[in-house]
Amino acid sequence: MKLKLGILDQSPTIEGGSALQALKNSIDLALFADKAGFHQVVYSEHHGVSAYGSSSPEILSAVVLEKTRRIKVGTGGIMMKNYSAYKIAEWAKMLGSFYPGRFVLGLGKAPGGLKDAVSALNNHRPVILSSQEAKLEEIIRYIKEEKGVYHDLIAQPTDLQQFPEILWLGSGIQSATEAAKHGVGYSYADFMKNDAGIESTETYLNEFDRNQYSPVPSLQVAVAVSVASSADEAKRNAYGMAYQFMQARHVQAPEPLLSSEIIEQRISGSADEEEFFKILDHIVADTPTQISKRLQEKAEEYNTDEIIVLCNMFREKDRMDTYKSLILTH
Template identity: 80%
Template sequence: MKLKLGILDQSPTIEGGSALQALNNSVDLAVFADHAGFHRVIYSEHHGVEAYGSSSPEILSAIILSKTQRIKVGTGGIMMKNYSAYKIAEWAKMLGSLYPDRFILGLGKAPGGLKDAVSALNNHRPVVLSSQETKLEEIIRYIKQEKGIYDGLIAQPTEIMHLPDILWLGSGIQSAREAAQHGVGYSYADFMRNDQGTESTETYLSEFDRNQYSPVPSLQVAVAVSVAEDLKSAQHNAYGMAYQFLQARHIQSPEALLPSKTVEQRMLGNKDEEEFFKILEHIIIDTPGNISARLREKAEEYDTDELILLCNMFRETDRIDTYKSIILAN
C-alpha cells in the first residue's frame, strides 16, 4: 500500500529568527512538496504566539495555491470560534472556485491562542463555546446553497462546480462523531494523542454518513516525525518540537524553536524531564532506511492510507531533509 503523504506546516519560527523568515520557509517547502509528490499541505492558525509565524492560514493557502501546480492546499485549520460561518464560507467558496479540486477547508474548535488573543479576536466579547458544530452546519449550507438562517442570503461565488474538501480537525471521540454525522473528512491529531486514539478514528469510519456532504469517508492522521542519518541526530533534531509540545500541554505560549543543546540544558534535572522524554517517545524518530516501515505501521494502526506529517526543527535544512527522506522512502 502506497501512502498518501501530506504536510502540516505550522510556519515555525526559530530563536533569533523572524515570522517573515518562517513564512518564506513555508512557501519554499510547499514548492518543494508540489514537485516531490506530496499529496497535500495544510496550514495551522495561531495568534499571539511567538513559536509560529502564520495567523491567517486562508491567506497563506491562497498564496501557496498560486505558486504550485498539483498539490492540494488548505487550512489545518481555521479556528471557528473566532469567525462567522458566513465569512468562512465566502472565502472557502472563492478559493474552491479558483482552484477546483485543490483547496481544502480544514476547520477546528481550538482557540488558536491564549486568552488575550481569543478575546481580541472576538472584540473582547465572551466566546460561545457550544456553537462550533452549529457553525459547521451553517458553512455547509452556504457552500451547498441550501436555505440557512437568513432566508435568501447567498455566499458568493454561487453555482460552484466543485465543492471544496472539508476536514474536521480533532483529537477525541466527540470530534470524530461530529465529522462522521456531517459527512466531512476527519483529521486526527496523533501528535496530541490521548488514550482514545484508535477508538476515535474507528468511531469516524463506522458512523460516517454517506448521505451528507461527501459520499466517502476521508481519514487523515497527523503525526510528528524526525528523520536523520543516525538515530541520535534524529532525536536531537526533534528536541525543539517536543519542548513546544510540552509548553502547549502546560497551557503556556510556546517559544520559538530552540537549539537542541539549549533544550537539553533546560530539561536535564528539571521537574518536567520525564514528561518531556515521554513526549519525545511519541514522535516518530528514525533513519531513512526505516522510516517507511514506521509510517506504514502507524497507518495500519489507524486503518488509513493517508498521513499528515508535522516536522518543526531549529535548522530548516533538517526539516527539509526529513521530508525528502520520507518521500523518497515512500
C-alpha cells in the same frame, strides 16, 4: 499499502529568527512538495505567540495555491471560535472556485491562541461558547447553497464546479462522531497523544454518513516525524518540537524553536524531564531506511492510507531533509 503523504506546516519560527522568514520557508517547502509528489499541504492558525509565523492560513493557502500546480493546499485549520460561519464559507467558496479540486477547508475547534489573543479576535467581547458543530452545519449550508439561518442569504461566489473538501480536525471521539455525522473528512491529531486515538478513528469510519456532504469517508492522521542519518540524531533534532508540545500542554505560549543544547540544559534534572521524554518518544524519529516502515505501521494502526506529517526543526535544513527523506523512501 501506498500511502498518501501530506504536510502539516505550522510555519515555525526559531530563536533569533522572524515570522517573515518562517513564512518564506513555508512557501519554499510547498514548492518542493508540489514537485516531489506530496499529496497535500495544510497550514495551521496561531495568534499572539512568537513560535509560529502564520496567523492567517486562508491567506497563506491562497498564495501557495497560485504558486503551485498540482498539490492540494488548505487550512489545518481555521479556528472557528473566532469567525462567523458566513465568512468562513465565503473564504472557502472563493478559493474553491479559483482552484477547484485543490483547496481543502480544514476546521478546528481550538481557540488558536491564549486568552488575550482570543479576546482581541472577538473585539474584546466574551467568546460565545456555542456549538462549533452548529457552525459547521451552517458553513455546509452556505457552501451547498441551501436555506439557512438567514433564509435566502447567499455566500459568493455561487455555482461552484465542485464543493471544496472539508476536514474536521480533532483528537477525540466527539470530533470523530461530528465528522462522521456530517459526512466530512476527519483529521486526527496523533501528535497530541490521546489514548482514545484508535477508538476515535474507528468511530469515524464506522459511523460515517455517506448521504451527507461527501459520499466517501476521508481519514487522515497527523503524525510528528523526524528523520536523520541515525535514530539518536533524529531524536535530538526533534527536541524543539517536543518542547513546544510540552509548553502547549502546560497552557503556555510556546517559544520559538530552541536548539537541542539549550533544551537539554533546561530539561536535565527538572520537574519536566520525565514528561518531556515521554512526549519525545511519541514522535516518530528514525533513519531514512526505517521511516517508511514506521509510517506504514502507523497507517495500519489507524486503518488509513493518508498520513500528514508535522516536522518543526531548529535548523530548516533538518526539516527539509526530513521531508526529502520521506518522499525518497516512500
